[in-house]
Amino acid sequence: MAEVRNGNMSVYRASIIYNLPRKTLERRLKLNNDQKGPMGPSSTFGIANEKRLCKHIKEMQAKGFPLTMDDLRKIAFQFAEQLEIKHRFNESNEKAGYDWLQLFLKRNPDISLRKSEGVSYARGRGMNKDEVSAYFEMIEKTLTENDLLEKPGNIFNMDETGLQLNNKPGYVLAERGSKAVAMSTSTEKGETITVIACCNAEGNFLPPTCIMKGKRKKPEFEDGLPPGSLVFMSPKSSYITSDLFLEWMKSHFLPRKPAGKVLLLLDGHSTHCNSVKMLQFANDNDIIMLSMPSHTSHYLQPLDVAVFKSLKTYFYESCRLWMKQHPGRRLTRHQFGSLLNQAWGKSATSDNATSGFRATGVFPLNPGAIPDYAFGSNLEALGESQRENLERTQSAQLELGPSTSKTPISYYDKPTPTKVLNEISPLPNKIKEACKRAKQVSMLLTSEDYIAKQKIKEKEKEEKLKRPKKIKQEIETDRNKENKTVRKRKAIRRISDSSCEEVPMSLCDTSESENDDKEEDNCRGCGENYYKTQLVEDWLQCNICMLWTHENCTEFEDMCSVCGNKKKKELKGRKGKGKGKKSTGYHSPTPMAIIPGQTGRDGQS
16 A cells, blocks of 8 residues: 555556455555454444443443443443444343354453452542542651651551351362352351451561450460460450450560561551550550551551462461361361461461562552552542542533534534443442541551540540439439329329319229129229219229229229239138238239329320
8 A cells, every 4th residue: 555655556566466456455545444354244333332332341440330241231232222223132132142242352352351349438439549648648757757767677567357267169170061069168157266467567477366256265276376376365256356456465566576666557447546545555665556547458558468368368278178188077266276377377478568568658668559540530539639620620611511612502412322322321420428427547546646535535435324324323213203102192083174063082882883884984993984974083994804993993003993802812812821922912002093104094194
């Protein structure tokens, strides 16, 4: 093509010399196309639309909602339908076929099938450039003020991880077409044991400390552990607490601490930050504690980045081999020490520790070590200043609108492939939080201001815990007083406003009476009908016969006089047969005006 354009030879001569069809060369020169295309027919969507699909896939990944293979097949079908492109997709399932998907991935090697990793919304939102840069500024300031920039042996990182006493099944070799490939495990879900790890930027590890659930510690639990390791017992759970962390500082970290000041990096868990005793102990022993911003440890913590994944991999592999060598047996705490020792020797290496500090930018100090993809491309991961600038530019573009452009308005109403794609699979908007929590930023935990704030918080907590006890005591005393006054108060029967007759205060006759009205509407004691009564007082229901009576027509609290007298005689007969047994079936004969908790006929209590 270049020879023909320069006039060195004709199309016919060029086709003979370069062994090309003359018509093909003419067509290429006419279209100015020197790109090599695929053999056979072109793809369904064409090169331009497939590039738009690839771009949309990448945008969805950046937003944290990557597409699955099934999603892409559905989008491809709807995309072809709305653009009125001829296709051979399955119209009954409304999906593109697997053969199209495989060829699409072949034609676009920048898109591949990957296994996604679950990241919570809080983690994605926590990794923003403003907070991470503030964290590195605080590290630089702390290292400079305490002369630790060139002392990697005095920069430590401490973190915990959980290991389960069980072997995890993974990928295995099996017969093709097998319906189920089973692997025997110790239990459905093994016991969780917390392992506390700590290392410095030189690559030196402290022996691990294990936390097990329980009260009594057996010496067998420490068998086989790495030399110098400890086992702590926790009665509630195997997770770390403020008291256990303080115990670890006193008995494990302090004896191995180098002379002078040291920097201890840890996450912002409450067990690391809230105990005033622990913070004061660290301050008194030249231990500078610095916490990371919340939900950033997967990129900022050396142990999370370089050690824990390999530790778990080697530990569960050791569990699998142990189960294979001891079939029919169950993994217990007695085997944990030897299994951890095997995994610890392979994962807790100086190379892993130094690479972890280097990858997180702690030592040597390098804020640029955190890759750009860690922050993502969505608005949630941008810093506050960057987010404001982006929102301003977007609002300015919206204010201008399409009317200021020379392009006719009808152009914006036309369904372009990009618009169609965004309608089929819209990009997710900003997620609204159900409840906003106070986000924890990086802090110097051993500073005097922070310790003073924690002291105030502890006092407030103690006062809150004391308040409910006082309130409960006051309520109980008030109830007791009310009950005493109720029992001592005499029942006074008075006439309603509609009657002028006076009725003297007395107990009603307890003999059974027959009335013409329905028995269930009559008082069990005096026989007066409920609808014809002139007395303003409460009615009570008997627990035995379930009939109603005036509260002053019975001397019992929860039964009528007829049933109460019968039960009283029965109890007296029992008392005569078996002496020494106290009768508790009836109460004092004092008439009751109000029965606490008892609902009357008039709905009063």
